Amino acid sequence: MSQIIAIANQKGGVGKTTTTVSLAAAIGKMNKNVLIIDADPQSNASSAIGFNSPNNSALYDSLLNNYSLRNGIMSTAMERVSIVPSAPELAGVEVELVSHLAREYRMQNTLESLREEYDLIFIDCPPSLGLLTVNALTAADSVLIPVQCEYFALEGLKHLSNTVELIQKNLNPKLKICGILLTMYDARTNLSRDVELEVRAHFNETFNVVIPRSIRLSEAPSHGISVLDYDPESAGAVAYNQLAEEFLNLSNGHHS
Numbered sequence: 001m002s003q004i005i006a007i008a009n010q011k012g013g014v015g016k017t018t019t020t021v022s023l024a025a026a027i028g029k030m031n032k033n034v035l036i037i038d039a040d041p042q043s044n045a046s047s048a049i050g051f052n053s054p055n056n057s058a059l060y061d062s063l064l065n066n067y068s069l070r071n072g073i074m075s076t077a078m079e080r081v082s083i084v085p086s087a088p089e090l091a092g093v094e095v096e097l098v099s100h101l102a103r104e105y106r107m108q109n110t111l112e113s114l115r116e117e118y119d120l121i122f123i124d125c126p127p128s129l130g131l132l133t134v135n136a137l138t139a140a141d142s143v144l145i146p147v148q149c150e151y152f153a154l155e156g157l158k159h160l161s162n163t164v165e166l167i168q169k170n171l172n173p174k175l176k177i178c179g180i181l182l183t184m185y186d187a188r189t190n191l192s193r194d195v196e197l198e199v200r201a202h203f204n205e206t207f208n209v210v211i212p213r214s215i216r217l218s219e220a221p222s223h224g225i226s227v228l229d230y231d232p233e234s235a236g237a238v239a240y241n242q243l244a245e246e247f248l249n250l251s252n253g254h255h256s
């Protein structure tokens with residue numbers, strides 16, 4: 001059932017990295033082998049799980065020079081979760097890859113050889129629709145889209161779903177929307193509720209589980225561990241556990 005999932009939204013700060021790390025941690029605890037690919041030159045996923053000055057150019061070399069990604073896989077303190085960390089060189093990929101042949105398929109080529117070794121591969125994308133994100137969407141079976149519950153959420157989402165359609169048409173016909181995830185939900189505000197209703201009305205792929213705004217989620221990265229180890233009882237950890245269950249049920253074909 002091996003699957004490659006891109007976690008993407010061109011909008012910054014919507015919870016892509018938090019979702020990548022927390023969902024991977026929750027699924028790892030459910031006995032699945034997970035690999036995180038940190039495809040964002042900002043390296044937030046890497047530092048969130050303790051790789052503070054990643055000195056690992058495996059992802060860059062696999063994209064630019066066809067090196068094997070295997071050399072870059074690091075084990076983490078999280079059960080059954082490994083990571084290919086990001087490196088500053090990755091920022092150059094957007095420019096350097098432009099002149100390469102089949103530049104959109106580089107990540108697909110490099111991940112296909114690893115696919116069977118993991119139950120799930122999560123790609124944490126940068127906040128843009130540049131070549132790194134296009135490579136991730138071309139490599140992926142599906143895309144998980146975190147959306148912050150705020151004004152203009154729907155506009156960004158429409159833009160992204162047009163991009164997903166373009167990728168389906170031109171680069172990766174099998175790409176699906178795995179789900180839209182409402183993040184930083186604040187039950188006390190009308191805004192969160194309005195955004196939720198609006199997103200659900202337009203996109204029936206929206207996850208039932210909603211991620212609340214939770215201070216523990218923003219604290220965990222500075223400790224280099226996921227929220228599931230930092231404070232397993234916190235609302236954020238509980239929500240990501242529920243998301244992991246909903247996600248695995250969807251992958252097994254149980255639609256509610």
Ligand SMILES: Nc1ncnc2c1ncn2[C@@H]1O[C@H](COP(=O)(O)OP(=O)(O)OP(=O)(O)O)[C@@H](O)[C@H]1O
Nearest residue numbers: 012013014015016017018127184212213214217218
């Ligand atoms: N549910 C939440 N509750 C509170 N804070 C959150 C929540 N989700 C994310 N955050 C915080 O919001 C900020 C942005 O989150 P995150 O880094 O996951 O977003 P991102 O989409 O990966 O950002 P970027 O586009 O820069 O990669 C971080 O400081 C994170 O700790």
Ligand SMILES: [Mg+2]
Nearest residue numbers: 016017040044
């Ligand atoms: Mg991020």
